[in-house]
Amino acid sequence: MTQTILFSSDLDDPVDWARAIAALRPELKIVDWRAVTAPETVEFALLWKPPPGGLGPYKNLKGIQSLGAGVNQLDLAELPAGIPLARLIDSSLTETMVDYAVASTYRHFRAFDRYERETRERAWNYATPARKADFPVGVMGTGVLGGATAACLAGLGFPVAGWSRSRRALPGVTAYAGLDELPGFLGSVKMVICVLPLTAQTAGILNARTFALLPRGSYVMNMGRGAHLVEADLVAAIEAGQIAGATLDVFSAEPLPRDHALYGRPEILVTPHVAGGIAPGTAAATVIENYDRTLAGKPLLNAVDPARGY
Template sequence: MIFLYNAEPEHADTWRALLAAQVPDLEFVEGFEAVDPARVTYLLTWKAVADIERYTSLRVLFAAGAGVDQFDLSRIPESVALVRMVDDSLADIMAEFVVMSALALHREMPAYRVAQASQVWESLSILPASSSRVGVMGLGQLGQACLAQLRHLKFQLLGWNRSERNIDGVKTYTGPDELGSFLSQCDILVNLLPLTDSTRGILNRETLTQLPKGAGLINVGRGEHVVEADLVAALDAGQVSAAILDVFQQEPLPEGHPLWSHPRVWVTPHIASTMQVEGGAAVVAKNILRDLAGDELLHTVDRQAGY
């Protein structure tokens, strides 16, 4: 029973120790080249597996993150369960980033950074958080964790999701027909959607125009959710006042890309949330034990939905 680890090399020894303590019979192997694919039972990887058909004994493919858009779901055999990384610590860290970003936009920190660069000393109006409407697109574990923390700051909260969600203290909207109504009320928009064919490019010229003029954007979903040229145009026109972007269509963001130098854009290198080793290992071990016991796995991907 081999567990093949293909994630951050610097964390391999910690993963090895944590899994050994919880699943003693599990043989831990690091790297694709270190083992005969036909002997692998469980696989943890960031990247898609080009020759997955060679993994004839594979039972569970663990994504080393919350998203699975890096995998071609049509190539993964039906006999292999694809499992997302769902961990409270990952959600908590994401909520920290979103709260920080929402407060930065609410208190107009990007505008103050522009003023600082020009050595301009000028105060802007200060409004209470309760006067600002924050909308979250994507109401899964990460989205709900962010909303729970934003609630403490007394923001007015909205949420949009493909399927219906009912969340205390959040005005929710469902499906394409209600997207425009949702967007029209978002002073700050947070994107946490999974990347699917239906959400790719969802933040474009048309949808950005549906936001209140001067709205702020936080993208911590995937870069492909945003049509970047349309966002730059919306920023230049003042339709979007500022954007805090952690994900991009191409990563690393290419040298000379206009988002690097736009005065009202903050760029971070896909660090809003990362898998925490202790929590991740606990989730993986739990699912392996469930698999060995013949129980239903947690957090499996719905291949039709794509997440």
């Protein structure tokens, strides 16, 4: 008997997901929202955003699987009330995001960003290589993705601190929690990496005050959400010398407009939202597990708490 999963995304290929799901569960069919003829038969949705017109026609919907590690692309108030929603956390996403964070850390730690600029200027300026002990890294957000990032950097020999809403113990990572401990966290690191979920409390958290609490000449890396960063404050902090450089993968507007001020600073590296990616081939098993849990009335993996927004 064929079973149907509603698919809705303008960023992901339904064919790739259909193949990955079929390889594990042939009777489970991915159907793009445009091809749904009997919405009342759909019990589970896999989506980046709801189809035009919303999910109202899907009267028997029982579970929703986001195609992202977060759900801030969704207006939770517009989703059907009481329907469980899950984030998609997968090994392919974790691996690619950790790789991005490590590469960015080493780029600033070993001053490759400065040498890139000096190469274009045909300048030869020797500097003694830095020591990891003198380059502590702070990770904002120590959930699945941030925790893996912090653990990897600690394993590579960097002093690592982690800050989150509630305290989380990670081997080799100094833990900070809550707004009261944020100044101490920021004052203890040379580079801050943002992997926070986007909530009303974390929006704009990378701002002028945050930058002022970092040691002068620190670095900023954002692979959380664009709304975490007050972009004008970062440009001002770089112009003032408070922040030495930044690596940014997410932005308030995407694609980033060609005339945006972030493009005008050689100290800022802009990447087009490529820090992490979810591969259908590895993530299909999680989607199927949550499909089965939905039909069995069990809690979803990586379920979203609507009150917290993640």
